[in-house]
Amino acid sequence: MKIPDVLCTIDAYCYINPSEDPKKVEQAITNILVDVDVKITNESLRVTSTSLESLQKIYEAINSHHSKNAYRRQLNQNISDESSWFYLNKQAAFANSVALCSESEESPLGPIKIVLNSKNIQAVIEWLISNRE
Numbered sequence: 001m002k003i004p005d006v007l008c009t010i011d012a013y014c015y016i017n018p019s020e021d022p023k024k025v026e027q028a029i030t031n032i033l034v035d036v037d038v039k040i041t042n043e044s045l046r047v048t049s050t051s052l053e054s055l056q057k058i059y060e061a062i063n064s065h066h067s068k069n070a071y072r073r074q075l076n077q078n079i080s081d082e083s084s085w086f087y088l089n090k091q092a093a094f095a096n097s098v099a100l101c102s103e104s105e106e107s108p109l110g111p112i113k114i115v116l117n118s119k120n121i122q123a124v125i126e127w128l129i130s131n132r133e
Contacts, residue, residue: 008118028094061098068129087111
């Protein structure tokens with residue numbers, strides 16, 4: 001995985017339902033994002049990172065599951081200025097799997113929203129959906 005020399009901030013957010021254990025929600029996110037700072041409140045969880053290496057598991061899933069077109073479509077559809085975002089299924093993440101959601105309703109307990117912020121967002125998107133090197 002050759003990581004481009006691009007500054008990027010990665011934020012992930014999800015709602016913690018009253019029926020959910022906050023530690024299990026944290027585990028779901030840390031199953032798919034590595035080396036992140038975690039902040040938990042009563043109702044939500046937020047993680048941040050300034051390293052594209054945090055996206056390693058998502059990058060590998062995109063390339064191993066041949067889902068580049070779906071991610072490309074979502075990232076380009078949700079691009080705004082210097083950021084883009086996509087949803088991942090929270091239950092799949094808890095099971096250590098990366099599953100893209102087209103809409104938030106596709107994840108019964110609510111999705112994990114991954115937001116990428118970079119002055120060169122197009123380079124970040126191209127790297128994320130590129131072939132392994």
